[in-house]
Amino acid sequence: MNKKDKIYLAGHTGLVGSAILRKLKKEGYENIVVMTIEELDLRRQQDVEDFFEKERPDYVFLAAAKVGGILANNTYKADFIYDNMAIALNVIHASYKCGVKKLLNLGSSCIYPKNCPQPMKEEYLLTGPLEPTNEPYAIAKISAIKLCRYYNEQYGVNFISVMPTNLYGPNDNFNLETAHVLPALIRKFHLAKLLEQGNFKRIKENFVRYPVGCGLDRPDKNWDKEAILEVLERVGISSENSRVVVKLWGTGSPYREFMHVDDLAKACLFLMERYDFKDIGEFVNIGTGEDIKIKDLAYMIKGIVGFDGDIRWDTSKPDGTARKLLDVSRIKALGWKPTVGLEEGVKEIYWQLHRDQSRGLDMLPKNRTR
Numbered sequence: 001m002n003k004k005d006k007i008y009l010a011g012h013t014g015l016v017g018s019a020i021l022r023k024l025k026k027e028g029y030e031n032i033v034v035m036t037i038e039e040l041d042l043r044r045q046q047d048v049e050d051f052f053e054k055e056r057p058d059y060v061f062l063a064a065a066k067v068g069g070i071l072a073n074n075t076y077k078a079d080f081i082y083d084n085m086a087i088a089l090n091v092i093h094a095s096y097k098c099g100v101k102k103l104l105n106l107g108s109s110c111i112y113p114k115n116c117p118q119p120m121k122e123e124y125l126l127t128g129p130l131e132p133t134n135e136p137y138a139i140a141k142i143s144a145i146k147l148c149r150y151y152n153e154q155y156g157v158n159f160i161s162v163m164p165t166n167l168y169g170p171n172d173n174f175n176l177e178t179a180h181v182l183p184a185l186i187r188k189f190h191l192a193k194l195l196e197q198g199n200f201k202r203i204k205e206n207f208v209r210y211p212v213g214c215g216l217d218r219p220d221k222n223w224d225k226e227a228i229l230e231v232l233e234r235v236g237i238s239s240e241n242s243r244v245v246v247k248l249w250g251t252g253s254p255y256r257e258f259m260h261v262d263d264l265a266k267a268c269l270f271l272m273e274r275y276d277f278k279d280i281g282e283f284v285n286i287g288t289g290e291d292i293k294i295k296d297l298a299y300m301i302k303g304i305v306g307f308d309g310d311i312r313w314d315t316s317k318p319d320g321t322a323r324k325l326l327d328v329s330r331i332k333a334l335g336w337k338p339t340v341g342l343e344e345g346v347k348e349i350y351w352q353l354h355r356d357q358s359r360g361l362d363m364l365p366k367n368r369t370r
Contacts, residue, residue, distance in 0.1 A: 001272055006056065007058065011062070012063070015167060015170075015261050017063035033057060043090070060091065063106050064091070067137075067173075068080075068180075070249075080140065084137060084141060095159070105159065106162060107141050111125070111137070111163075112124060119326055125283075131321050162284055165288065165324075165326050168346070169349060181256065185301045188235065188236065189305040195237060203223075203232075214235065243309055252293065253322070254324075255323040258342055259286070259287055263339060279334075285327060300346065301350075
């Protein structure tokens, strides 16, 4: 990749895309094309092909996707499979038609089989049934990986795919209906801390600034104390016998791996600059190679936020897969490894969540590092 080559970054406003955009700019890439969904709906084939014909990008990062946590995946199944398949099919095919030199497609570790051997090696994909709660999303992302592989084999293009682990970082989604587990925990414990303090003003500011989801948002922003308490109760935060309680799904026993999205951005650029499909194969895992029990993660975030109340596990809700840990030996052999530790990263994200609220300095975690 030359610093002046034209790069199309699909999904630049999302968690992954914004991290890749920051990294590209930091490394001196100047000719980056981005489009919002209002400017270009990647689900519309003709619009995508017209865009590619006009712009003729040299390189493509396909980071656009419809994403969400267990609740969202299990509720909006048709949306998840349709939107993600349409985006991938249109961008990959248009890249082929317009002679793109290289494309990087983003997969997800959640598409491995439900009962996959641990740690998960690249060759374990499609060796067993998928996790039912996110099967539509998984099918769409697997299709994109296979499409890249088959276009490489049939047309001789250079389309690579990566399989990142669970991600977190700047521009994360804190909507309690659609967020992944880590940002959802950060927000829940922060709201619980504010309830402990009786700080309904700050809770209202939080509700106004970030969507709650689950049909609980108020367009009129009319958040009185009664309405706030009702919404907190609905999302699992309540006051019982002078103690604030946060209710969390499942038992907390599953293990998950988490990686800061800036590490993923570094890995993506590392691969785009140095390696081709023939070097990588169908795809390559990108992760830390370390996992943590959800219960331990919850208590870590509880401590970082400074919440003094109780955690109650709702065992009537599903846990999901017992463990999801990537085997990262292949990416390490290529010469890449992550640099951001989990606790350091969570502290940073908790600070960033409120960094631009001038009156929210008391929300900063203790011993914040930069």
